[in-house]
Amino acid sequence: DIQMTQTPSSMPASLGERVTISCRASQGISNYLNWYQQKPDGTIKPLIYYTSNLQSGVPSRFSGSGSGTDYSLTISSLEPEDFAMYYCQQYDSSPLTFGSGTKLEIK
Amino acid sequence: EVQLVESGGGLVQPGASLKLSCVASGFTFSDYWMSWVRQTPGKTMEWIGDIKYDGSYTNYAPSLKNRFTISRDNAKSTLYLQMSNVRSEDTATYYCTRTDNNYCFDYWGQGVMVTVSS
Numbered sequence: 001d002i003q004m005t006q007t008p009s010s011m012p013a014s015l016g017e018r019v020t021i022s023c024r025a026s027q028g029i030s031n032y033l034n035w036y037q038q039k040p041d042g043t044i045k046p047l048i049y050y051t052s053n054l055q056s057g058v059p060s061r062f063s064g065s066g067s068g069t070d071y072s073l074t075i076s077s078l079e080p081e082d083f084a085m086y087y088c089q090q091y092d093s094s095p096l097t098f099g100s101g102t103k104l105e106i107k
Numbered sequence: 108e109v110q111l112v113e114s115g116g117g118l119v120q121p122g123a124s125l126k127l128s129c130v131a132s133g134f135t136f137s138d139y140w141m142s143w144v145r146q147t148p149g150k151t152m153e154w155i156g157d158i159k160y161d162g163s164y165t166n167y168a169p170s171l172k173n174r175f176t177i178s179r180d181n182a183k184s185t186l187y188l189q190m191s192n193v194r195s196e197d198t199a200t201y202y203c204t205r206t207d208n209n210y211c212f213d214y215w216g217q218g219v220m221v222t223v224s225s
Binding site (some may be wrong): 001013032034036042043044045046049050053055067086089091095096097098101102 | 115143150151152153154166169200202207209210211213215217218222
């Protein structure tokens with residue numbers, strides 16, 4: 001199985017701040033990486049697919065990048081609704097696997 | 108509006124069986140692969156498996172393959188997860204998801220809790 005190491009596990013941040021969450025795969029995953037957001041009420045929605053493509057309706061302050069084994073999600077300027085959990089997920093090979101999650105908290 | 112509504116969760120004893128259902132609406136169910144994903148109380152996300160749009164193919168996480176079975180009824184727009192010989196480590200919230208062409212889970216249900224305890 002491909003292991004996804006996501007860092008940090010939690011991140012205190014302020015409104016308007018730029019933040020970056022990282023995900024490292026245990027082997028190359030050829031950009032087959034998606035990102036998700038989970039709100040405190042449990043609602044989950046996709047943010048980015050195939051490393052850098054924004055899902056429909058996702059604000060442009062979200063962006064993704066990476067290649068090989070290293071990927072990242074960046075939020076350019078935090079809004080109140082962005083404080084949530086974030087997960088990466090690889091689909092290069094089965095079984096599909098997720099990172100351990102990053103909790104973005106208000107500083 | 109796409110909706111996925113899970114049901115069938117609850118408290119179950121170790122070794123028992125349980126069947127979860129997910130009713131889909133707002134899209135043509137028979138056009139999409141569907142998946143189950145679970146989240147443990149510690150917030151770890153785990154892909155359980157998926158099923159092809161016509162039900163002819165399923166794929167599972169190896170650690171769950173022998174105990175979990177995914178099926179679907181396209182006439183009822185319903186996805187199922189049959190869980191057998193459940194263990195305490197199966198305690199989790201189970202999500203039904205629609206899977207798009209990028210293996211992205213583009214819609215999620217609200218989740219259903221399963222607690223395995225004697």
